[in-house]
Amino acid sequence: MLSSRRAGGCTFPEDPSLSCATVRPVWSARIDPRVLVVRVDTPNAGGCLHPFDLCEFEARVLAGSTREFVRIDHAGMVIRLDVTNGTLLDGPVSLRFEIPEGRGLNRQIDALxxxxxxxxRDCLRSPSRTRLANRLLALQAFDLRREGRxxxxxxxxxxxxxxxPGDGEHRKSRVRRLVASGEALVRTGPVSILT
Structure with a gap:
């Protein structure tokens, strides 16, 4: 990261003298664990049952020297991909995702x-596993608070x-937020938990 020596200073993820078409975008998997790394094959490779066609979605594609960076905007969601082999621009293709084990595994699974x-379409209506798990924790925290804990x-x-309470009282703050979220879920009813 570079800093400007002028008053006010700015920071840039890459050398600011480079063209924006040549710098690594901020949605690179090297920077953000919510970005999926994917390899692209022909639709018949590996017996692909559901070829993916990027033309069906509003997307931005930036070709880097060794990979393709793709951002898909759809139904209020943003999906970001690092294509390490092949291209999504070749029409219907077969995709193989690389999900590394580590601290960002849950974010990778949510992104997938x-x-x-x-x-x-039904998947868009159902909450992700993480969101559902957080809602269940919130309900549990709310129930415990009602018991006077x-x-x-x-x-x-x-x-x-x-x-x-954790550094900066982060754990205490998280529990407060869980209790408040649980209370809001109880007020709005079962539909808010399942949607």
Missing amino acids: NRFRALRC SLRSISQAVFGECDW
């Missing part, structure tokens, strides 16, 4: 579910033994 929802006690019940 959003990609899957591109062609599944302290925020610390709720944290231990929901997350297990951990540093309390």
Whole structure:
């Protein structure tokens, strides 16, 4: 990252003297774990049952020197892809996703579910596993608070033994947000939990 020496200073992800067409976009998987890394094959490779055609969606494609960066905007969702082999511009193609194990695994799985929802109308209506899990935690936290439990006690019940209240009181803040979210879910009823 470079900084400007002028007053006010700006930062840039790449050398600001380069053309914007040649710098790595901010949606690179090297920077953001919500970006999916994908290899593109011909539709018949590996017995692909559901070829993907980028022309069906509003998308932006930026060709880099070693990969293609793709941003798809659809139904209020943004899907970002790093294409490491082949191109999505070749019409219907077969896709193979690379999901690395590590700290960003849950974000990768959520991003893959959003990609899957591109062609599944029912999937767009159903909450992701992470969102549903968070709603269930919120309901559990709300129930414990109604029983008169302290925020610390709720944290231990929901997350297990951990540093309390956490650096900058992050854990305490998270429990407060969960209790408030649970209360809002209870007020709006079952539909808000399942949509």
